Amino acid sequence: MLYDTIIIGGGPAGLSAAIHLAWHDRKVLVIDRRTGPLFFTLEKLYNVPGMPGVRGTELQKRLRNQAEEMGAEIVKDNVTAASGNEGDFVVTSTDDQEYQSKTILLATGVARYHPTVDGDHKPCFAYAGKGNMYYCPDCEAPEITGKDTLVIGAGPANWAAGMAIGLSRYASKLRVLLTGDTDLSETRAGQLQEKGIAVHAGKIMELVGKKGVLSAVQLENGTHLQAEAFFVSSQAIGRTDLAQKLGVEMAATGNHAQPKSQRGDTNVPGVWIAGDLRPMSQQVAVAMGTGNVAALMIDQHLRKQEVLP
Ligand SMILES: Cc1cc2nc3c(=O)[nH]c(=O)nc-3n(C[C@H](O)[C@H](O)[C@H](O)COP(=O)(O)OP(=O)(O)OC[C@H]3O[C@@H](n4cnc5c(N)ncnc54)[C@H](O)[C@@H]3O)c2cc1C
Structure with missing residues (x-):
C-alpha cells in the first residue's frame, strides 16, 4: 500500500x-x-x-x-x-x-529528562504528570499558586535558578535543589538571594510520596526536603x-x-x-x-x- x-x-x-x-x-x-x-x-x-x-x-x-x-x-x-x-x-x-x-x-x-533517584530516572515515572510534580512552566505554573514549591534542577544550575525566579509570582515559598551542576552565575545567585530562595545541593536517594503525590525528597547527605509542589528543571x-x-x-x-x-x-x-x-x-x-x-x-x-x- x-x-x-x-x-x-x-x-x-x-x-x-x-x-x-x-x-x-x-x-x-x-x-x-x-x-x-x-x-x-x-x-x-x-x-x-x-x-x-x-x-x-x-x-x-x-x-x-x-x-x-x-x-x-x-x-x-x-x-x-x-x-x-x-x-x-x-x-x-x-x-x-x-x-x-x-x-x-x-x-x-x-x-524530556527526569532527575535521577539513586542513579535511576525511572522512580520519577510514578509522579511525573500524576499529581504535584511538574515540568513545564508554560503549561503548569498556575498549578503551584500559593504553594510551598521545590524546584529540582536536573540540568544546568542557572536554568533551575531561572525557573525558580520565574515561578516566584505563583508560589508562596520557593527553594531550589541542584542535583548535578551547582555552578550558579553571580547574577542568578544574587537574584535568588534577593527573592529569599534558598539553594540546596545533593543527590536524590528517595522520592517520598504515594498515589502520584510527592511529599518530599530524601538526599544522599541525609537532608529531607518537604514541599507541597515540585517543579523539575531539565532539558x-x-x-x-x-x-x-x-x-x-x-x-x-x-x-x-x-x-x-x-x-x-x-x-x-x-x-x-x-x-x-x-x-x-x-x-x-x-x-x-x-x-x-x-x-x-x-x-x-x-x-x-x-x-x-
Ligand atoms: C508532565 C507534562 C504536563 C504537561 N501539561 C500540559 C498542559 O497542561 N497543557 C499543555 O498545553 N501542554 C502540556 N504539556 C505539553 C504537551 O504534552 C506537549 O506540548 C504535547 O504533547 C506535544 O505534542 P506532540 O504531538 O508534538 O508530541 P508528543 O505528545 O510528545 O507525541 C510524540 C509521539 O511520537 C512518538 N514517537 C517519537 N519518536 C517515534 C518513533 N521513532 N517511532 C514511533 N513513534 C515515535 C512518541 O512515542 C509520542 O507518542 C505537558 C507536558 C508534560 C511532560
Whole structure:
C-alpha cells in the first residue's frame, strides 16, 4: 500500500494532522510508539481550548477515536529509519516492517529528562504528570499558586535558578535543589538571594510520596526536603534523528540541533514537521494547531500535483 502520508508520532500534533488529512480522504498512516507525555498524564489540563480540565490520557483517546472514525490507520510501532524521496518514501520500524508513502509528517515530540533517584530516572515515572510534580512552566505554573514549591534542577544550575525566579509570582515559598551542576552565575545567585530562595545541593536517594503525590525528597547527605509542589528543571530536546536522516535542515542551538523550520514545511520536498519537534513552545494547543497547518500544506501540495498536467 502506498500511503498519501505517513505520520510518525501520534501525540496531539500527529493525530490532529491525521484528522484533517483523513477528512480529505487521504490515505493516512500514523505510526506511534506511545511514549508521548499525555499517554501518562493523569493531571487535568486547563489550557486546551474547548476541553477544560481534560486529562492527558482522555485527550489522547479522543483524538485517536476521531482520527480513526475519519479513516486514518494507526499502528503502534517504533520507526527506526526513513529514506527515499517525495512520492516514494520508505519508513522502517523496529521489526523491519516497511511502510511506503508519498509524503511524511514528523511529529515525534521531545525527549524530556527526569532527575535521577539513586542513579535511576525511572522512580520519577510514578509522579511525573500524576499529581504535584511538574515540568513545564508554560503549561503548569498556575498549578503551584500559593504553594510551598521545590524546584529540582536536573540540568544546568542557572536554568533551575531561572525557573525558580520565574515561578516566584505563583508560589508562596520557593527553594531550589541542584542535583548535578551547582555552578550558579553571580547574577542568578544574587537574584535568588534577593527573592529569599534558598539553594540546596545533593543527590536524590528517595522520592517520598504515594498515589502520584510527592511529599518530599530524601538526599544522599541525609537532608529531607518537604514541599507541597515540585517543579523539575531539565532539558527537553526535540527527537530529530529521523528528520536528520531525511536531510531536514537543522539550526544549532546550545548543545543540540533543532529543525530550522518554524512553519512546518522543510527544505526536503515531501517532508513536514509539527508539534513540539518544531522550535517553539511546547503546548497541546500549539501542537494541535501546527499539526493542522502541516496537514493543510500536505493536502494542498498533493492536490496541486493532482491538477498539474
Ligand atoms: C508532565 C507534562 C504536563 C504537561 N501539561 C500540559 C498542559 O497542561 N497543557 C499543555 O498545553 N501542554 C502540556 N504539556 C505539553 C504537551 O504534552 C506537549 O506540548 C504535547 O504533547 C506535544 O505534542 P506532540 O504531538 O508534538 O508530541 P508528543 O505528545 O510528545 O507525541 C510524540 C509521539 O511520537 C512518538 N514517537 C517519537 N519518536 C517515534 C518513533 N521513532 N517511532 C514511533 N513513534 C515515535 C512518541 O512515542 C509520542 O507518542 C505537558 C507536558 C508534560 C511532560
